[in-house]
Amino acid sequence: MIDSVRQDVRYAIRTFRRSPGFAALAILTIAIGVGANAAIFSVVNAVLLRPLPYPRAAELVLLSQNIRQTKQRLADATPANFLDWRARNHAFGGLAAFESTSPTLTGSDHPERVEGAMVNANFFDLLEVRPAVGRAFVAADEQPGAPRVAILSDGLWRRLFGGRPDVIGQTARLDDEPTTIVGVMPPGIDYPGKTALWITPHWRVPDDPLLGPAQDPSTERRHGYIRVVGRLKPGVSMEQAQADMDGVALALEHDFPNDLQNVGVDLESLRSELVADVRPTVGLLFAAVGLLLLIATANVSGLLIARATARRQEIALRFALGATRSRILTQLLTESVLLAGGGGAGGVLLAMWLIRPLVELSPASLTVAGDVRIDATVLLFALSVSLVAALLFGLAPARQLMRVNVHDDLKQSARAGAGARQRRTRAILVAAEIALALVLLIAAGLTVRSFIRLQQVSTGFDVDNVVTVTLNPPAPRYPTAQQRADFYEQTIEALRAIPGVRLAGATSRLPLSGGNSARGLTIPGIPPGVPTGADYRTASPDYFRAMGIPLLRGRGFTDGDREDRPLVAVLSASLAQQFWRNQDPIGAHFSIGDRNITIVGVVGDVHHASLDAAVRPTVYVPYRQDVFPFMTFVMRTTAAPPILASAVREAIWRVDKEQALGNLTTLDEQLSRSLSRRRFAVTLLTVFGAIAVALAALGLYGVLAFIVAQRRREIGVRMALGATRQDVIGDVMGHGLRLAAIGVAIGLGLALIGTRLLEAMLFGTSRTDAVTFVASSVLIVAVTAVASALPALRASRVDPIVALRDE
Numbered sequence: 069m070i071d072s073v074r075q076d077v078r079y080a081i082r083t084f085r086r087s088p089g090f091a092a093l094a095i096l097t098i099a100i101g102v103g104a105n106a107a108i109f110s111v112v113n114a115v116l117l118r119p120l121p122y123p124r125a126a127e128l129v130l131l132s133q134n135i136r137q138t139k140q141r142l143a144d145a146t147p148a149n150f151l152d153w154r155a156r157n158h159a160f161g162g163l164a165a166f167e168s169t170s171p172t173l174t175g176s177d178h179p180e181r182v183e184g185a186m187v188n189a190n191f192f193d194l195l196e197v198r199p200a201v202g203r204a205f206v207a208a209d210e211q212p213g214a215p216r217v218a219i220l221s222d223g224l225w226r227r228l229f230g231g232r233p234d235v236i237g238q239t240a241r242l243d244d245e246p247t248t249i250v251g252v253m254p255p256g257i258d259y260p261g262k263t264a265l266w267i268t269p270h271w272r273v274p275d276d277p278l279l280g281p282a283q284d285p286s287t288e289r290r291h292g293y294i295r296v297v298g299r300l301k302p303g304v305s306m307e308q309a310q311a312d313m314d315g316v317a318l319a320l321e322h323d324f325p326n327d328l329q330n331v332g333v334d335l336e337s338l339r340s341e342l343v344a345d346v347r348p349t350v351g352l353l354f355a356a357v358g359l360l361l362l363i364a365t366a367n368v369s370g371l372l373i374a375r376a377t378a379r380r381q382e383i384a385l386r387f388a389l390g391a392t393r394s395r396i397l398t399q400l401l402t403e404s405v406l407l408a409g410g411g412g413a414g415g416v417l418l419a420m421w422l423i424r425p426l427v428e429l430s431p432a433s434l435t436v437a438g439d440v441r442i443d444a445t446v447l448l449f450a451l452s453v454s455l456v457a458a459l460l461f462g463l464a465p466a467r468q469l470m471r472v473n474v475h476d477d478l479k480q481s482a483r484a485g486a487g488a489r490q491r492r493t494r495a496i497l498v499a500a501e502i503a504l505a506l507v508l509l510i511a512a513g514l515t516v517r518s519f520i521r522l523q524q525v526s527t528g529f530d531v532d533n534v535v536t537v538t539l540n541p542p543a544p545r546y547p548t549a550q551q552r553a554d555f556y557e558q559t560i561e562a563l564r565a566i567p568g569v570r571l572a573g574a575t576s577r578l579p580l581s582g583g584n585s586a587r588g589l590t591i592p593g594i595p596p597g598v599p600t601g602a603d604y605r606t607a608s609p610d611y612f613r614a615m616g617i618p619l620l621r622g623r624g625f626t627d628g629d630r631e632d633r634p635l636v637a638v639l640s641a642s643l644a645q646q647f648w649r650n651q652d653p654i655g656a657h658f659s660i661g662d663r664n665i666t667i668v669g670v671v672g673d674v675h676h677a678s679l680d681a682a683v684r685p686t687v688y689v690p691y692r693q694d695v696f697p698f699m700t701f702v703m704r705t706t707a708a709p710p711i712l713a714s715a716v717r718e719a720i721w722r723v724d725k726e727q728a729l730g731n732l733t734t735l736d737e738q739l740s741r742s743l744s745r746r747r748f749a750v751t752l753l754t755v756f757g758a759i760a761v762a763l764a765a766l767g768l769y770g771v772l773a774f775i776v777a778q779r780r781r782e783i784g785v786r787m788a789l790g791a792t793r794q795d796v797i798g799d800v801m802g803h804g805l806r807l808a809a810i811g812v813a814i815g816l817g818l819a820l821i822g823t824r825l826l827e828a829m830l831f832g833t834s835r836t837d838a839v840t841f842v843a844s845s846v847l848i849v850a851v852t853a854v855a856s857a858l859p860a861l862r863a864s865r866v867d868p869i870v871a872l873r874d875e
Contacts, residue, residue, distance in 0.1 A: 072395075072398070073402070076398060076399050076402040077402060077406065079399065080399070080402050080403040080406050081406070083403065084403075084406075084407075087375070090371060090375060091407065091410075093371065093766075093770070094368045094371055094372075094407045094411070095407060095410040095411045095414060096411075096414070097364045097367050097368050097411070097763060097766070098364055098365075098368060098407065098408055098410075098411025098412065098414075098415065098454070098457055099410075099411045099412075099413075099414030099415045099417075099418055100360075100364055100415070100418070100759060100763070101357075101360055101361040101363070101364030101365065101411075101415070101453075101457065102361070102364075102411055102412050102414075102415025102416070102418075102419075102450055102453050102454055102457070103414070103415035103416070103417075103418030103419045103422065104357045104360050104361070104415075104418075104419075104422075104756065104759070105357045105358070105360070105361050105415070105449075105450070105453055106415055106416060106418075106419035106442070106446055106449065106450040106453070107357075107418075107419040107422040107423060107426055108350075108353050108354050108356075108357045108752075109354070109446055109449050109450075110419065110423060110426075110440050110441060110442055110443075110446045111350055111353070111426070111430070111440050112350055112354055113443070113445050113446055113449075114439060114440045114441070115343050115346055115347075115350055116343055116347065116350065117445070118445070120338065120339060120342075121197070121254075121256040121257055122195045122196060122197060123196045123197075124196070124299075125338065125339065126337070126339070127161075127299045127300040127302075128195070128297060128298070128299055128300075128337070128338040128339075129160075129297070129298050129299070129300060129306070129309065129335050129336065129337055129338065130295065130296065130297055130298075130335070130336050130337075130338055130341050131145065131153065131163070131296040131297070131298055131313065131333055131334070131335055132144050132145060132292070132295070132296070132333070132334050132336075133145060133149065133292055133331055133332070133333065133334070134331070134332050134333070134334040135330055135331070135332070136314075136317065136330050136331065136332030137330060139332075139334065141334055144292040144293055144294055144295050144296075145165065145292040145294055145295065145296045146289055146292045146293070146294070147165070147294060148289055149289060149292065149320065149328075150163065150165045150294060150296050152316070152320055153296065153313070153316060153333065156316045156319065156320075157298075157309075157312055157313060157316055158312055159300060159301060159304045159308060159309035159312040159313065160298040160299060160300060160301060160304075160309065161194075161298075161299045161300065161301045161302075162190060162193070162194045162298065162299055163194075163296055163297070163298040164187065164188040164190050164191040164194045164296070164297055164298075165187070165188050165269070165294045165295065165296050166185050166186065166187040166188070166191060166260060166294065166295055166296075166297065167185065167186045167269065167293065167294045167295065168183075168184070168185050168260055168261060168263075169184045169185060169186055169267075170182065170183060170184060170540055170730055171184050171242040171243045171265070171267065171540075171542075172242065172243050172244070172540065172542055172726070172727070172728040173228075173240060173241070173242055173265075173728070174241045174244065174726050174728075178721075178728075179725075179726050179727060179728035180728050181540065181728040181729070181730045182224060182264045182265050183261060183262055183263055183264050183265070184242075184263060184264065184265040184266065184267060185260055185261075185263045185265075185266050185267075186266075186267055186268065186269040187205070187266050187267075187268070187269065188205075188210060188269065189205040189206055189207050189208075189209050189210045189268065190205075190207075191205065191266070191297075192204045192205065192219075192253075192266075194297065194298070194299050195257075195259070195297075195299075196299075197253065197254070197257055198254075199219060199251035199252055199253055199254075200222065200252055200253065200254040201225075201233055201235075201236060201251060201252040202219070202236040202249070202250050202251030202252055203250050203251050204219070204251055205217065205219070205250075205266075205268060209250075209268045210268045210269060214268070215246075215248060216242070216245055216246070216247040216248070216267060216268060217247060217248045217249075217250045217267070217268060218240065218242065218247045218248070218249050218250070218265055218266065218267045219249070219250060219251040219252065219253060219265070219266045219267075220235070220249060220251070220252045220253070220264070220265055221252075221253055221257065221258055221263060221264045221265065222252060222253060222254060222255040222256075222257070223255075223258075223264060224264040224265055225252045235249055235252070236249060236250065236251070236252075237249065237250075242265075242267065243540075243542030243543060243544060243545075244542040244544045244545045244726065245542070245543075245544045247267065253266075260295070289320075289324050289327035289328055297338065306335060306337065309335055310333075310335050313332075313333040313335060314332060314333065316333065317331065317332045317333045345745070346431075346745070348828055348829065349745055349748065349749050349829070351825075352749060352753075352825060352826065352829065353749065353752055353753070353756075355825065356508060356511065356752070356753055356756045357756060359504050359507060359508055359756075359760065360508065360756050360759060360760055360763075361453065361457065362500075362504055363501050363504045363505055363760050363763045363764060363767075364457070364763055365457045365460045365461045366461070366497045366498075366500050366501045366504075366767065367497075367501060367763050367764075367766060367767035367770075368407065368457075368461040369460065369461035369462075369465065369497055370494050370497040370498055370501075370767050370770065370771050371767070371770050371771075371774075372404070372461060372462065372465035373465045373493055373494050373497070374494060374770065374771055374774035374775070375465070375774070383396060397466055400462065400465070400466040401458070401459075401462050401466060403462070404458040404459075404461060404462025404466075405455070405458045405462075407458070407461075408454040408455065408457050408458030408461075408462075409454060409458075411454060411457070412450055412451060412453070412454030412457075415450055415453075415454070416442065416447065416450050419442060419446070419450070420442050423440060423441065423442065426440065427440050429747075429748055429751060429752075430744075430748050431741075431744035431745040431748055494771050495807055495810075497767070497771075498764075498767055498768050498771055498807045498811070499807050499810040499811040499814065500811070500814075501763065501764040501767045501768070501811070502764045502768070502807065502808055502810075502811025502812065502815065502848060502852060503811045503812070503814040503815035503818060504760065504764075504815070504818075505757075505760035505761045505763070505764035505811075505815070505848060506811065506812055506815030506816065506818075506819065506844060506845065506848050507815055507818050507819045507822055508753070508756055508757040508760040508761075509757040509760065509761055509844040509847065509848060510815075510819040510823065510840055510841060510844045511753055511757065511819075511822070511823065511826055512750075512753040512754045512756070512757035512758075513757075513837075513840040513843060513844050514823060514826055514830060514833055514835065514837060514840050515746075515749060515750045515753050515754075515826065515829060515830070516750055516754060517833045517837065517839070517840055518746075518750075518829070518830045518831045518832065518833040519743075519746055519747065519750045519831075521831055521832035521833055522679050522680055522743070522746065522831045522832070523679075523743070525675065525679045525680075527579070527580075527674060527675050527679065527739065528579075528617060528672050528673050528674030528675055528683065529579060529615040529616045529617050529674050529735075530615070530616025530704075531734075531735040531736045531738075531739050532735075532736065533704060533705045533706070534614070534615070534616075534702055534703065534704050534705070534734060534735035534736070535702070535703045535705060535712055535713075535716060535732070535733075535734055535735075536578060536700055536701065536702050536703075536731070536732075536733055536734065536735055536738065537700070537701050537716055537720070537729050537730070537731065537732045537733075538578075538581075538698060538699070538700045538701075538729075538730040538731045539556075539559065539698065539699055539700075539701065539720070539727060539728075539729065539730065540697065540698040540728075540730065541555050541697075541698075541724070541727065542726075543697065545724075545726070549631075549695035550631070550695075552695050552696075552697065553631070553691065553692045553695045555723065555724065556574055556608070556691060556695075556699050557692070558723045559574075559701060559719075559720060559723050560572050560573065560574055560608055560610075560701065562719040562720065562722055562723050563701055563703050563716065563719055563720075564610075564703075565719070566703070566712060566715045566716065566719055567707075567715075568705050568706050568707035568711070568712055568715075569703045569704070569705055569706075569712070570704050570705065570706055571610050571613050571614040571703070571704040572610060572614060572701065572702070572703045572704075573607065573608045573609070573610040573611030573612070573613070573614040573615070573701070573702050574607070574608040574611060574691060574699045574700065574701045574702070575605055575606065575607045575608070575611050575615075575688075575691075575699065575700055575702070576605055576606040576607075576691070576696040576698070576699060576700075577603075577605050577676070577700070578700040578702070578738070579615075579674050579675065579676045579738075580675070580676070580677075580678065580738050580739055580741075580742040581700065581731075581738065584603060584676065584677070585603065585604045585605070586601055586602065586603050586604055587601065587602060587604040587660050587687070588600060588601050588660070589601065589602055589658050589659070589660060589687065590658060590659040590660070591647050591658045591659075592656075592657065592658070594647060600647070602643050602684070602685040602686055602687045603676060603684045603685065603686040603687070604660075604686070604687055604689075605686060605687070605688045605689075606688070606689050606690065606691040606693075606694050606695075606696055606699075607625060607638075607688045607689075607690070607691060608625065608690075608691050609624060609625045609626050609627055609629070609690075611625075611702065612624050612638075612671055613704075614702045614703065614704045615674075615702055615704075615735075616704075617671050617672055617674060618671065618672045619669060619670075619671055620641055620670045620671060620672060621644075621652070621653075621654060621669060621670040622638070622654040622667070622668050622669035622670055623668050623669045624638060624669055624671070625638065625668075625688075625690045629690035629692065629693060630690070630692045630693070631692050631693055631695075633693075634666060635663055635664065635665045635666065635689065635693055636665065636666050636667070636668045636689070636690065636693075637658075637665045637666070637667055637668065637687050637688060637689050638667075638668060638669040638670065638671055638687075638688040638689075639653060639667055639669070639670050639671075639685075639686070639687055639688075640670070640671060640672070640673050640674070640683070640684075640685055640686040640687070640688075641670055641671070641672055641673050642673050642683055642684070642685045642686075643685030643686060643687060644667075644670045646685055653667045653670060654667055654668065654669070654670075655667065655668075660687075665689070671688070673686075674686070678742055679742065679743070679831075680831045700731075702735070703716070710734075713732060716729075716732060717729060717732070746829070749829065761847070761848055761851055764811075764848070764851075764852070765851045765852055765854070765855040766855070768804055768807065768808070768852055768855045768856065769855040769856075769858060769859060772800060772803065772804055772855070772856055772859040772860075773858075773859045773862070775800075775803075775859070776800060776859045776860075776862055776863045779863075780866055783796055783863055783866045784866050784867070784869075787866060788869075793864035793865075794864075796860070796863050796864045796866075797857075797860040797861065797863070797864050798860075799860075799863075800856065800859055800860035800863050801853065801856045801857060801860045803856070804852060804853070804855065804856025804859075804860075805849070805852065805853060805856060807852075808848070808849050808852035808853070808856075809849075811848075811852075812845050812848060812849060815845075815848075816841060816845065819841065820836065823835040823836070
């Protein structure tokens with residue numbers, strides 16, 4: 069058997085040497101299909117398949133508050149609800165709370181903001197991970213008055229501390245508070261998000277007792293700000309845990325009817341939460357490259373079937389010399405496996421080259437579950453895909469050659485035309501290629517049109533020449549609201565004094581930044597039970613002008629709107645329209661909690677979450693009348709924004725040399741980041757669509773070129789009998805265009821079904837958009853016409869005398 073395999077391989081290599089162009093084309097085609105699949109699968113593997121770096125990660129569940137009837141997520145948890153969830157549930161072996169933060173690390177040349185998280189002492193015990201160096205948190209670390217301690221990520225430890233083990237026990241200053249480093253986590257542990265440092269919480273969550281009316285009747289119950297992760301007890305399913313937490317929620321609603329009416333608990337696996345945003349995009353791209361592989365496979369299969377016509381005499385001769393059908397079949401499949409192996413190896417190399425630009429193009433959330441790389445799983449996938457492709461494109465031509473008639477085929481010329489079955493199979497494959505290419509082309513066209521429509525949406529503000537920077541002044545240095553407000557005011561003045569800055573303002577939540585705050589409003593005349601919630605922002609006097617948000621009515625904020633003055637607010641147009649539709653809202657009143665507020669102005673709506681999300685009603689209050697612990701400053705400039713980056717740093721450090729700067733960028737870059745996921749999908753689908761069309765055209769060209777070569781004598785005879793060059797061109801091109809028409813008809817039907825997968829990603833564009841369907845069809849017909857024209861022109865140049873003499 070080994071000798072037979074060795075002989076088959078040697079013979080296949082000699083065969084490919086006699087037709088190097090065919091072999092190179094087949095290997096390149098398979099390499100493109102396998103390479104694209106391996107590259108996208110590396111993303112699928114990192115995001116969806118690779119295990120999380122926690123033991124029994126399937127047991128980890130995130131808990132949040134929701135509206136029980138609609139299952140709509142309401143908020144993260146409050147410390148009070150977290151305590152009750154932890155004490156009353158029977159489904160979880162443990163619960164831990166955490167909150168993302170960005171502490172300022174000082175002590176080096178410049179202060180630095182690091183991505184951090186405040187976590188309970190049992191956080192790492194619940195995840196079942198241990199520090200690589202030092203210790204984890206213990207219960208004493210989160211008790212009131214306990215010294216602040218921190219655990220570093222492996223990356224931060226190596227970057228700032230050189231990977232030295234003696235870092236344990238050292239004191240760092242976080243938010244101007246001395247913090248002892250007690251541990252370093254292993255590589256790959258960075259939850260939540262890309263956390264570089266974990267600290268014990270500012271909220272003090274004791275083990276006991278439960279918070280309730282007797283202990284703390286004013287405890288916030290509805291508006292949460294901490295996240296909760298739990299580990300299911302062994303043998304407990306998600307359904308059982310959900311039923312258990314539903315019972316807990318009903319009990320809490322009974323105890324706190326004013327705060328927790330219709331408030332339930334939502335459970336989601338940690339893996340699902342990590343990949344929820346990117347799963348649809350990754351799934352769509354994986355489906356697209358699957359179609360691309362099918363097109364490549366059909367392409368090679370068509371080439372092999374066309375080539376099989378020229379090999380009928382060879383195979384008939386081998387049968388005549390005593391070869392068995394199984395022996396011939398083994399030889400033919402060996403050739404297919406070698407082609408697939410060469411294509412697979414080339415595909416892996418192509419995927420390795422594609423990984424870097426793929427990651428650079430991808431949104432940051434795409435790699436949240438792991439690094440995208442070519443590992444053993446991806447290599448095994450590429451091998452499997454290559455073998456499946458070998459079977460798919462090798463079986464059809466092998467079956468054709470198994471049907472040779474030894475007597476008839478030995479008498480036929482090597483240039484004899486293909487039989488009706490072969491012609492029909494080739495036609496089916498070419499039409500299938502065109503149909504699948506059209507599906508990909510339509511998908512790309514729909515996403516491109518959708519992306520263009522999305523970019524045309526008015527943001528509600530002017531993104532040109534605006535620099536933004538976020539500051540989070542350390543609480544120990546600025547312990548009171550008055551001190552933080554004074555710092556914000558001094559910073560605005562320092563930024564306004566920078567040459568090239570026309571306007572400077574600040575807000576608690578910048579549009580498209582990813583964060584949000586909301587409040588419930590009490591509005592006179594609106595009956596209880598009617599939803600009156602709105603997004604909530606604080607802003608400085610020049611914020612609206614610096615952002616280019618138009619003032620529609622009344623006035624904006626002034627320097628006189630301070631903490632010792634009556635509370636005022638500016639509403640967005642949608643909020644004013646919703647509750648003051650037939651009246652002038654200026655001078656009207658509403659309340660947030662026990663604070664009575666007067667409306668002084670109305671401004672235009674802005675898209676805060678994303679351009680494809682509906683504008684939300686928003687209320688703005690003066691930043692000195694409700695001082696947030698963080699602010700984002702915006703500067704409208706006359707100079708190019710990048711030039712001002714160093715000047716902005718110097719201006720802020722003149723106010724506070726220990727202040728770390730977060731996310732110093734431009735508003736235009738912020739907008740671009742908000743579109744990154746859609747841009748990623750649009751770009752790749754467009755590339756895949758273009759490759760698919762090129763492969764389909766190449767397949768059609770290859771088949772027609774081979775047909776012309778096989779029919780050379782027939783064409784010579786026809787031209788000798790009076791056929792013109794135009795007749796020959798029309799005949800060959802007509803054959804190609806008929807195949808294109810069949811493929812387009814099938815492709816349109818498939819696209820009408822397949823584009824349902826795209827619906828969630830489209831904006832302002834129907835999945836059956838006629839312009840896209842027609843334009844894509846016209847484009848693919850035009851490309852196939854060009855592909856048909858080249859063999860047709862070659863056929864028209866056949867010299868009848870030479871063609872007849874060659875026979």
